[in-house]
Amino acid sequence: MSEVDSPSNFIQNKIDEDLKSEKFTVHTRFPPEPNGHLHIGHAKSICLNFGLAVKYSGTCNLRFDDTNPSKEETKYVKAIQEDVKWLGFDWGDNMFFASDYFDQLCEFAVQLIQKGKAYVDDLNPEQMREYRGTLSEPGKDSPYRNRTVEENLELFQKMKAGEFAEGEKVLRAKIDMSSSNLNMRDPVLYRILKATHHRVGDKWCIYPMYDFTHGQSDSIEKITHSLCTLEFEDHRPLYDWFLDELEIYHPQQIEFARLNLNYTILSKRKLLQLVEEGHVDDWDDPRMPTLSGMRRRGYPPEAIREFCERVGISKSNSIVDFALLEHCVREDLNRTSTRVMAVLRPLKVVLLNYPENQVEEMDAVNNPEDPDAGTRKMPFSRVVYIEQDDFMEDPPKKFFRLGPGREVRLKHAYVIKCEEVVKNEAGEVVELRCTYDPDTRSGSTQDGRKIKGTLHWVSADHAHKAEVRLYNHLFTHENPADEKVCPELTSSLNPDSLEVIKEALLEPYLKNAKGRFQFLRLGYFCVDSNTSSTTPVFNRVVTLRDTWAKMVKK
RNA sequence: UGGGGCGUCGUCAAGCGGUUAAGACACAGGUUUUUGAUGCCUGCAUUCGGAGGUUCGAAUCCUCCCGCCCCAGCCA
Numbered sequence: 176m177s178e179v180d181s182p183s184n185f186i187q188n189k190i191d192e193d194l195k196s197e198k199f200t201v202h203t204r205f206p207p208e209p210n211g212h213l214h215i216g217h218a219k220s221i222c223l224n225f226g227l228a229v230k231y232s233g234t235c236n237l238r239f240d241d242t243n244p245s246k247e248e249t250k251y252v253k254a255i256q257e258d259v260k261w262l263g264f265d266w267g268d269n270m271f272f273a274s275d276y277f278d279q280l281c282e283f284a285v286q287l288i289q290k291g292k293a294y295v296d297d298l299n300p301e302q303m304r305e306y307r308g309t310l311s312e313p314g315k316d317s318p319y320r321n322r323t324v325e326e327n328l329e330l331f332q333k334m335k336a337g338e339f340a341e342g343e344k345v346l347r348a349k350i351d352m353s354s355s356n357l358n359m360r361d362p363v364l365y366r367i368l369k370a371t372h373h374r375v376g377d378k379w380c381i382y383p384m385y386d387f388t389h390g391q392s393d394s395i396e397k398i399t400h401s402l403c404t405l406e407f408e409d410h411r412p413l414y415d416w417f418l419d420e421l422e423i424y425h426p427q428q429i430e431f432a433r434l435n436l437n438y439t440i441l442s443k444r445k446l447l448q449l450v451e452e453g454h455v456d457d458w459d460d461p462r463m464p465t466l467s468g469m470r471r472r473g474y475p476p477e478a479i480r481e482f483c484e485r486v487g488i489s490k491s492n493s494i495v496d497f498a499l500l501e502h503c504v505r506e507d508l509n510r511t512s513t514r515v516m517a518v519l520r521p522l523k524v525v526l527l528n529y530p531e532n533q534v535e536e537m538d539a540v541n542n543p544e545d546p547d548a549g550t551r552k553m554p555f556s557r558v559v560y561i562e563q564d565d566f567m568e569d570p571p572k573k574f575f576r577l578g579p580g581r582e583v584r585l586k587h588a589y590v591i592k593c594e595e596v597v598k599n600e601a602g603e604v605v606e607l608r609c610t611y612d613p614d615t616r617s618g619s620t621q622d623g624r625k626i627k628g629t630l631h632w633v634s635a636d637h638a639h640k641a642e643v644r645l646y647n648h649l650f651t652h653e654n655p656a657d658e659k660v661c662p663e664l665t666s667s668l669n670p671d672s673l674e675v676i677k678e679a680l681l682e683p684y685l686k687n688a689k690g691r692f693q694f695l696r697l698g699y700f701c702v703d704s705n706t707s708s709t710t711p712v713f714n715r716v717v718t719l720r721d722t723w724a725k726m727v728k729k
Numbered sequence: 730u731g732g733g734g735c736g737u738c739g740u741c742a743a744g745c746g747g748u749u750a751a752g753a754c755a756c757a758g759g760u761u762u763u764u765g766a767u768g769c770c771u772g773c774a775u776u777c778g779g780a781g782g783u784u785c786g787a788a789u790c791c792u793c794c795c796g797c798c799c800c801a802g803c804c805a
Contacts, residue, residue: 310730
C-alpha cells in the first residue's frame with residue numbers, strides 16, 4: 176500500500192495533530208449494517224479506515240452494526256466479509272458485532288435511568304412526532320417524562336422481560352425537548368421489537384437504537400477516531416452526550432463526505448429496486464456499483480483502492496467522474512494483462528495466394544508492458560476473420576484500416592491487400608478477398624513501405640466461439656440520483672447498458688482461459704463467473720481509450 | 730425562515746497569513762508505436778462563491794451577503 180505518498184486530508188491532519196499532544200495507537204473501525212451488499216461508496220470508507228490503520232501501524236475493526244433484527248441477515252455478514260477481503264483488507268481477530276454488546280448496552284441504559292437521565296415513555300409514534308416539535312418550533316415534554324427512577328427501572332425491566340407489546344413503550348434519554356438539534360429532543364434509546372435476531376436469536380425483545388449503540392461500541396473497542404459520513408454531524412452532540420453521561424472512554428467522531436459517482440446510483444434502496452424490478456440480474460450484475468458486481472465485471476481490487484485514494488477525503492458533497500474509476504482500472508490492467516486477439520463482429524477474409532491447408536505458427540507478444548510475460552504461438556491460415564469495423568468500402572480520410580485496394584497489417588502476421596469485395600443480395604459486405612505479401616512475415620515490409628493500419632484477427636479454422644457481454648453505464652443521465660432532475664429512476668435507465676455478442680471468435684489460447692485479458696484494440700475482458708466449457712462467457716471490463724472513435728463522433 | 734455543514738480549474742482535490750495557487754481525471758495539441766492502446770512532451774484557475782474590512786502582504790483572519798447539502802424513524 177502506498178502509505179508513503181497518500182495524499183493529505185483533514186482527517187490525517189487531525190490524527191497527526193492528536194499524535195503530537197498524546198501518544199496512542201490509531202484504532203479505527205468499518206461499521207456496516209448487515210442489511211445489504213457493499214458498494215463502491217463503502218469501498219471509500221473501507222479504504223479510509225483500514226488505510227489509516229495501515230498508515231499509522233494501528234488497527235481497524237470490522238464491526239457489524241446489527242441493532243435492527245428486522246432488517247439484518249447472516250447472508251449479508253458473509254457477503255460483507257467476502258467483499259472486504261476481496262478489496263484487500265484484513266481485520267485479523269478484530270471482527271465484532273454490536274450485538275456482542277447488548278448486555279453492556281442494557282446496563283448503560285440502567286445507569287442512565289438511575290442518574291435520572293432516561294425514562295420510559297408511553298407515547299405512540301404519532302404522538303411522539305407531535306411532541307417533538309418542528310425544525311423551527313421547540314418540542315414539548317412527554318407527560319411521562321417525570322416518572323420516578325424506581326418506576327422507570329421497573330418499567331424498563333418489564334420491557335426487557337417482554338411484558339409489553341411492540342410499540343407500546345420506549346426508553347428515552349432525558350435531554351432537552353427544546354434543543355435546536357432534533358437529535359437531542361429526548362431521543363429513543365430502546366424500542367420493543369419482537370423479532371428474531373440473526374445472531375442472538377430470541378434472547379432480546381428490546382433493541383438499542385443506532386445512536387445509543389455506536390458511540391458506546393466505539394468506546395468499548397477503544398476506537399480512537401470514529402469516521403462516519405456527513406449526515407451524522409447532527410448526531411455528534413448526542414454521541415458525545417452518552418459517553419460523557421456514562422463517563423466512559425470517549426473516542427472522537429469525525430465526519431467526511433460520502434462518495435457519489437456520475438451515471439451511477441449508490442442508494443441501497445434504489446439498488447434494491449433495480450434488482451427487484453429485474454433491470455439487472457442480481458446484486459452482482461456486472462453493471463452494478465456493488466463490490467460483488469465490480470468483482471464480476473473484472474475490476475481489479477487494486478484499481479478500486481487506487482481510485483479511493485485518488486478521490487480523496489473531504490467534507491464537500493461531490494460527484495466524482497466515472498472516468499476516473501475507469502482510468503484506474505485501465506492503468507492496472509494495462510500493466511498486468513495478457514494481450515490476446517478476439518474478433519467480436521467477424522468479417523471473413525480469404526487470402527487468395529496463401530496455400531490451402533498451410534498453417535503457420537506466429538509469435539505473439541503476451542504483454543509489451545512486461546518483458547517477463549513472454550510470447551505464445553498463434554496459428555495463421557488462408558481464411559481469417561477481422562473486425563467488421565476495420566473495413567470500409569468507401570473510407571473517409573484518415574481512415575487507415577482496410578478498404579478496396581488498400582494494404583493493412585495483420586498483427587504478428589503479414590501485410591495483406593484487399594483485392595475484391597464480396598456482397599450478399601442485401602448489398603452487405605460478407606467477405607473480402609485479399610492477397611498477402613509473403614515478404615512481410617511478422618509484419619515488417621522488405622521494401623520500406625509504411626503500413627499505417629494494424630488489425631487484430633483470428634484464424635478461421637482455429638478460432639473458437641464465445642459469448643461476449645459488453646457493458647455501458649446503467650443510466651443515461653449524469654446524475655440519476657438527483658430526484659429533482661430525475662424523478663423516475665427507470666426513465667434514466669440506459670437501454671444499451673448490456674449488449675450480448677453470441678458468437679465472437681477467440682484465438683485458441685483463450686480456450687479454457689481464466690482471468691483478465693486485453694483483447695487487442697478492443698478493451699479489457701474477463702472470464703465471467705458463469706462461464707462454461709460449452710459456452711465460454713467474457714465480460715468487457717472497460718474499453719480501451721479510442722481516439723479514432725472520438726474523431727468519428729465529431 | 731431553527732440547527733448543523735459545505736463553496737479553490739469541466740470533475741475530484743492540496744493549500745492552514747508571504748507558493749509563479751500542488752496533483753489527478755477530463756479536455757486540446759504534438760511525438761513514439763506492428764494495439765488509432767500504452768509511453769513521452771506541451772497547453773489548460775493573474776485567481777480561490779460575492780462584497781467590504783484587517784494586514785507591508787489574504788484562498789488562508791474578520792464582517793455582511795449569496796448558493797448548495799443534511800436534520801422533524803420506535804432506520805442506520
